[in-house]
Amino acid sequence: MTTPSSSAMLGGKRRTQPLIPFETAGKLGRFGLLSAALLTFAFLYVPIIVLVIFSFNSARTGAVWQGFTLAWYEKMFGNERLIDAALKSLIIAGVSTLISVVIGTLTALAMERYRFRSKPVWDGLLYMPVIVPEIVAGVSLAMFFSLLSGAIRSIVTAVTGEVPDDVDVRGFFTLVVSHVAFSMPFVYLTVRARLADFDHALEEAAQDLGANELRTFVRITLPLLMPGVISGALLALTLSIDDFIISFFVNGKGWNTLPIYIWSALKQGVTPEINAVSTALLLFSIGIVVLSLVVQRRHT
Amino acid sequence: MPDTLPVDCAVELRDVVKKFGDVTAVDHVSLAIRNKEFFAMLGPSGCGKTTCLRMIAGFERPNTGEVYINGEAQGATPPFERNVNTVFQSYALFPHMTVAQNVSFGLEMRRVAPADVKRRVGEALDLVRLPQMAGRYPKQMSGGQQQRVALARALVNRPQVLLLDEPLGALDQKLRKEMQLELKSLQTQVGITFVFVTHDQEEALTMSDRICVMSQGRALQVGTPVEIYERPNCRFVADFIGETNFVNGKITVIEGEFATVETAAGMRVVGRIDHAPGQRPAIGAAATLSIRPEKMVLAEKRPDATANAYEVRVISVGYVGSDTRVVVSLGGERVDVWEQNSVSTLDPNYFFHPGETAWLTFKPDNGLVLTA
Amino acid sequence: MMRVLRERKGLQLFGLMLPGGFWLIVFFLIPIAVIGAISLMGRDDLGSPTLPLTLDAYVESVDAIYFELFLFSIWLSFLTTIATLVIAMPVALFITRLPKKWRNTMVFLVMIPFWTNFLVRTYALLFLMRANGPINNALMDLKLITEPLSMLSTPFAVWIGLVYGNLPFMILPLYSSLEKFDWTLIEAAQDLGANTSKAFFRVMLPLTAPGLLAGSILTFVPAVGSYITVELMGGGKTTMIGRVIATQFGTAGNWPLGSAMSIVLMVIVTIAALLYFRVGRGERIAL
Numbered sequence A: 001m002t003t004p005s006s007s008a009m010l011g012g013k014r015r016t017q018p019l020i021p022f023e024t025a026g027k028l029g030r031f032g033l034l035s036a037a038l039l040t041f042a043f044l045y046v047p048i049i050v051l052v053i054f055s056f057n058s059a060r061t062g063a064v065w066q067g068f069t070l071a072w073y074e075k076m077f078g079n080e081r082l083i084d085a086a087l088k089s090l091i092i093a094g095v096s097t098l099i100s101v102v103i104g105t106l107t108a109l110a111m112e113r114y115r116f117r118s119k120p121v122w123d124g125l126l127y128m129p130v131i132v133p134e135i136v137a138g139v140s141l142a143m144f145f146s147l148l149s150g151a152i153r154s155i156v157t158a159v160t161g162e163v164p165d166d167v168d169v170r171g172f173f174t175l176v177v178s179h180v181a182f183s184m185p186f187v188y189l190t191v192r193a194r195l196a197d198f199d200h201a202l203e204e205a206a207q208d209l210g211a212n213e214l215r216t217f218v219r220i221t222l223p224l225l226m227p228g229v230i231s232g233a234l235l236a237l238t239l240s241i242d243d244f245i246i247s248f249f250v251n252g253k254g255w256n257t258l259p260i261y262i263w264s265a266l267k268q269g270v271t272p273e274i275n276a277v278s279t280a281l282l283l284f285s286i287g288i289v290v291l292s293l294v295v296q297r298r299h300t
Numbered sequence B: 001m002p003d004t005l006p007v008d009c010a011v012e013l014r015d016v017v018k019k020f021g022d023v024t025a026v027d028h029v030s031l032a033i034r035n036k037e038f039f040a041m042l043g044p045s046g047c048g049k050t051t052c053l054r055m056i057a058g059f060e061r062p063n064t065g066e067v068y069i070n071g072e073a074q075g076a077t078p079p080f081e082r083n084v085n086t087v088f089q090s091y092a093l094f095p096h097m098t099v100a101q102n103v104s105f106g107l108e109m110r111r112v113a114p115a116d117v118k119r120r121v122g123e124a125l126d127l128v129r130l131p132q133m134a135g136r137y138p139k140q141m142s143g144g145q146q147q148r149v150a151l152a153r154a155l156v157n158r159p160q161v162l163l164l165d166e167p168l169g170a171l172d173q174k175l176r177k178e179m180q181l182e183l184k185s186l187q188t189q190v191g192i193t194f195v196f197v198t199h200d201q202e203e204a205l206t207m208s209d210r211i212c213v214m215s216q217g218r219a220l221q222v223g224t225p226v227e228i229y230e231r232p233n234c235r236f237v238a239d240f241i242g243e244t245n246f247v248n249g250k251i252t253v254i255e256g257e258f259a260t261v262e263t264a265a266g267m268r269v270v271g272r273i274d275h276a277p278g279q280r281p282a283i284g285a286a287a288t289l290s291i292r293p294e295k296m297v298l299a300e301k302r303p304d305a306t307a308n309a310y311e312v313r314v315i316s317v318g319y320v321g322s323d324t325r326v327v328v329s330l331g332g333e334r335v336d337v338w339e340q341n342s343v344s345t346l347d348p349n350y351f352f353h354p355g356e357t358a359w360l361t362f363k364p365d366n367g368l369v370l371t372a
Numbered sequence C: 001m002m003r004v005l006r007e008r009k010g011l012q013l014f015g016l017m018l019p020g021g022f023w024l025i026v027f028f029l030i031p032i033a034v035i036g037a038i039s040l041m042g043r044d045d046l047g048s049p050t051l052p053l054t055l056d057a058y059v060e061s062v063d064a065i066y067f068e069l070f071l072f073s074i075w076l077s078f079l080t081t082i083a084t085l086v087i088a089m090p091v092a093l094f095i096t097r098l099p100k101k102w103r104n105t106m107v108f109l110v111m112i113p114f115w116t117n118f119l120v121r122t123y124a125l126l127f128l129m130r131a132n133g134p135i136n137n138a139l140m141d142l143k144l145i146t147e148p149l150s151m152l153s154t155p156f157a158v159w160i161g162l163v164y165g166n167l168p169f170m171i172l173p174l175y176s177s178l179e180k181f182d183w184t185l186i187e188a189a190q191d192l193g194a195n196t197s198k199a200f201f202r203v204m205l206p207l208t209a210p211g212l213l214a215g216s217i218l219t220f221v222p223a224v225g226s227y228i229t230v231e232l233m234g235g236g237k238t239t240m241i242g243r244v245i246a247t248q249f250g251t252a253g254n255w256p257l258g259s260a261m262s263i264v265l266m267v268i269v270t271i272a273a274l275l276y277f278r279v280g281r282g283e284r285i286a287l
Helices: A020-056 A069-078 A081-112 A121-132 A134-160 A172-196 A200-208 A213-242 A247-251 A258-268 A272-298 B049-057 B101-107 B112-127 B145-157 B175-188 B201-207 B224-230 B237-241 C008-037 C058-063 C064-096 C100-115 C120-128 C132-139 C155-179 C185-189 C196-223 C228-234 C243-251 C257-279
Strands: B009-020 B023-034 B038-042 B064-069 B082-088 B161-165 B193-198 B210-215 B218-223 B247-257 B257-261 B267-275 B286-291 B295-300 B311-318 B323-330 B331-340 B357-361 B366-371 C041-044 C049-053
Touching: A020 A272, A020 C100, A020 C120, A020 C155, A069 A272, A069 B009, A081 A121, A081 A172, A081 A213, A081 B366, A081 C008, A121 A172, A121 C008, A121 C257, A134 C008, A134 C243, A134 C257, A172 A213, A172 A247, A172 C008, A172 C049, A172 C064, A200 A213, A200 B082, A200 B331, A200 B357, A213 A258, A213 A272, A213 B210, A213 B357, A258 B009, A272 C100, A272 C120, A272 C196, B009 B049, B009 B193, B023 B049, B023 B064, B023 B193, B023 B311, B038 B201, B049 B064, B049 B082, B049 B161, B082 B145, B082 C228, B101 B112, B101 B257, B112 B145, B112 B210, B145 B175, B145 C196, B175 B193, B193 B201, B201 B224, B201 B257, B201 C155, B210 B224, B210 B237, B218 B224, B218 B237, B224 C185, B237 B247, B237 B286, B237 C196, B247 B331, B247 C132, B257 B286, B267 B286, B295 B331, B323 B357, B323 C155, C008 C041, C008 C257, C041 C257, C058 C257, C064 C100, C064 C155, C064 C196, C064 C243, C100 C155, C120 C132, C120 C155, C120 C228, C155 C228, C185 C196, C228 C243, C243 C257
Parallel strands: B038 B193, B038 B210, B082 B161, B161 B193, B267 B366
Antiparallel strands: B009 B023, B009 B064, B210 B218, B247 B257, B247 B286, B257 B267, B286 B366, B295 B357, B311 B323, B311 B357, B323 B331, C041 C049
């Protein structure tokens, strides 16, 4: 039995989205879909919501609601180590995002606009950070930096004749470098996708009107690429702030980021303060998502 | 193809070849486009016309051969150093700039003084009749308006040659016709050379001073619209421009300007034959007679003419108001005949009906014998 | 319109690719090579890697205990992928049938967990499921149970944690693929006599397969190498490869073994990825 398609009746003009075929499955099907969706959203959000709620719980331990309080937030803002970790996270994120964006954009331009024989190799290489498990990336970087420290120690010894006490490159440098390493490919993918959709005729028009290649890039290509670049930047920022595993393996003395702080706090026991920090971090991430959407909407 | 190269030449292509990988897009094309000419490059998609245009603009470089603009070889000169401007098929207006900024872009690149820029932009917008639109953004405008902005943006730079790549393709019928007239008058007004690429032969015929018909990378014929229409030099051109009927056979007689083509079935048709030296075909050569539908006459009785008179059977009759389009069977072959309805009448017997027999004639002058 | 790719403009191209290329090679490839090298070394009493080169670490990594561990990790990740697929499909379908306005809001709502801190999200689940957590307390208050359920530190908990953490990674590619799907094809199938389930399996599924596979890879890969989820949800009792590797570089101090395991893990992941590129059509994932 075939159902007459409503689209056929709309004066012959077919919509690309006709009535859902599962309409033939009847009301049950549609109800099932709706409830499945609702349950899933509940599954996704309930833990988060509970977390947020209990950050306002005045009970010290346990999840019994005892009353509303902002005490944990106060404590959080007064916790020097925590604020320090947050600041460090922001600094690392800021610096690494900046570098990632520049490198990622340049690479996207190269890969999208040029033809060269080793391209497939680079294509694969650039996908690797997306695929390689974080734990492997983390330990491999840790080993690499350890090696680097050893090499520097040897060089210093050879040059000055003295054995330095403790050479450890780890810290700001390694954190930034590692963050760039894993976020750059994401910026690259975002910008490249945007480049692929780019109307090449616009650049030809600019050249036709007298702009040489550099001026075309600065006046036409870059401004129109900006939304993609910003999207990529926000993505890199989020990845950096949220990163735990890699940061954990490559950080050095005194360079604990916020996720590392949260992790060590967790190891010592669950407290509502952790809930407060988590909520704050959540809000921050949501803020970035909203920002990203606003940017995208403004330019489409 | 062209016989003598005019001295007053805006654009010239000399034996240009362009390949993309294995595909030869432009195959030894030579063209001379005169100053202040409205020149159309016409052909089906893939014929190489756009590639030629892009080579004039500088976006492609010929593999062999040379492009000359105003007598100067262009070589590897990039587009931003050539004194030509392009109106792109998709208009390619910069979405992040206003209309005024779009139009002034070329002037800015040439470092024209701001006061002059403002004045010239105003003039250009007046020229295309969009004076109030300076502050708008492209996405706020209709297709027709966008196209005019693209025109203004190109013309404001006073290029020697304006290149137009199928600019009217995206417009609806009515707007198209309007724009055709506008473009033509604009060209006369501004007084520069227009090189216009299109696949629409009606458009080319209406607007151009001369047309170059292209197919599969080759320039088949260059001439005025009348020349192209009435004296096509090969079957492709005869078929591509307007409608025509083909009768295939072998040449049996050549007498002065006329030749007789005899079909396999023994039917004979007489038409004009090309005089060009070295082009005279031999008796027995394969040839095709091209005769356009409007050049033939259908009559009830056998006419007096001795040549080109045939008894035919009417297959279908199409009434389109201004003319009647009759399809007849001439010895099994389908032939289209168009007769103008020059008499106002309601009498049904005025028209032919399917199944009737009739006499089809045409003057030998109106038929063309082609061997290419 | 033809796109013109510039032929290798030597210096320009080199300059553009230099930073990215340098970074990838020095801070990605070389470290992995370092791990590869260490995996081939022996170890002395202090746990430091020594020469000569040997395959001992690899042998050890596939001995009974660790082999089971690898299998367990793969199996659990596979279950995770299936579960997320089953859960994500109705949601993705649901979103595609909403009017355009609502769709963007819904996608936004799915994106939020995707963008928030993985550690925090997993902690939220942990908090919820603890012996002293809201679920247990509620159940006890309702007198449904007398003793708190010990949900954590079990494979079940880890599985839930993995599903929870990776769900957005499955929903988004799936939705993206479904959104591009031409529903009139289903109509055509129905017109030709196919019922709903036939239309689904013979028409829709094959055409949305790339999105499905993309989501599967994006779920399987993080799951198999998972560290945070295992540590938090598995306590000490349930463990997976990721955690064991981390311990080798930490307390257990067996770098060669950790490195060998990392390499094996990478091989597993690469195989999965290759399967995707072979079977799927390598659709670019819109981020």
